[in-house]
Amino acid sequence: MSKGLPRVATFVAGRGTALAEPALRAVLRDAGLGASQPEWLAADHAADVVFETDDPAGMRARLASALAGQAMDVVAQPLAERRKRLLVADMDSTMIEQECIDELAEFAGIRAEISAVTARAMAGELDFEAALKARVARLAGVRVDQIRAILDRLTLTPGARALVATMRAHGAHAALVSGGFTQFTEHVAERIGFHESFANQLEIVDGALTGRVVEPVQGRAAKRATLESLRARLGLPGAATLAIGDGANDLDMLDAAGLGVAFHAKPKVAAAARARVDHADLTALLYAQGYRRDEIVAG
Known part of the structure; x- marks a missing residue:
């Protein structure tokens, strides 16, 4: 059964901080995306993770929960026409x-x-x-x-x-x-x-x-x-x-x-x-x- 169209979550470090891969991996695991492979857009600063889901609102909520208390942002959206x-x-x-x-x-x-x-x-x-x-x-x-x-x-x-x-x-x-x-x-x-x-x-x-x-x-x-x-x-x-x-x-x-x-x-x-x-x-x-x-x- 299809999980929907490909989507992408882009993680970006807060101002004055770095996006460490172990911290990113922990967020992915907590959001249920532990098997995903990050693609770095800027070393130690921004990374993409492509995934599929039939519940984008639920995934946004899980990502937000996983990021709680961290100086890191995530924008999740369809991969097409980004x-x-x-x-x-x-x-x-x-x-x-x-x-x-x-x-x-x-x-x-x-x-x-x-x-x-x-x-x-x-x-x-x-x-x-x-x-x-x-x-x-x-x-x-x-x-x-x-x-x-x-x-x-x-x-x-x-x-x-x-x-x-x-x-x-x-x-x-x-x-x-x-x-x-x-x-x-x-x-x-x-x-x-x-x-x-x-x-x-x-x-x-x-x-x-x-x-x-x-x-x-x-x-x-x-x-x-x-x-x-x-x-x-x-x-x-x-x-x-x-x-x-x-x-x-x-x-x-x-x-x-x-x-x-x-x-x-x-x-x-x-x-x-x-x-x-x-x-x-x-x-x-x-x-x-x-x-x-x-x-x-x-x-």
Whole structure:
């Protein structure tokens, strides 16, 4: 009796750690894959294990249980079409290490207050659109030159440039899709190398924020719609898409992708997504597509 189509589990060491073969063997044994032979994509860092199962959800659960307490990530997916031709990525706390609305709030003297609301919204505890409008309303008066100062201090998530550069080098299209603001996404998209970006727009009058977001607000549904529109425009099947994000407003987008990955995500988001990366940097998404270390473009 067939065990289903071939699948692949890609194991990647967390940042600052090594993937030791004895530890990997122990995980495979505990997950019921003890006879599998790892294929190393990067020595001491990333390895593939090909297997068959008629219960992929159960296998993901067994792998997650076997990895508990270890600084190691695993992405399990069908082996076919693992190299994606469309990347759709969230920006804040995904491709960059900041939440831009929290950075804006610092200039209004209310960073702690706004950051607390941002955390709750990203965890799925608040309605995204309502929470966004309420936070932006408190930012009225922040000036455009202060936005420019924020751009200078944004830091890229490790592996961000390599992820986009490598996928682009192999013919993929890359789009930055954010519930944040065009005043930031356009800068970040150019800096990292995305083909295009989609985000909300802050209303600006006389060089300062009015406290309003230009309608319509780009939230959870809009992110999914953007992925689907890009896929249709490019003539791609669903399996050819990769989406990454960390917040509750990313969940529909992650669900619509061939491979949707919760990256260093809020607990509810990580639990809901079919794939997650908790320890490694963004190059884990390249290893998950079968790229070897010597194929990765520095960016």
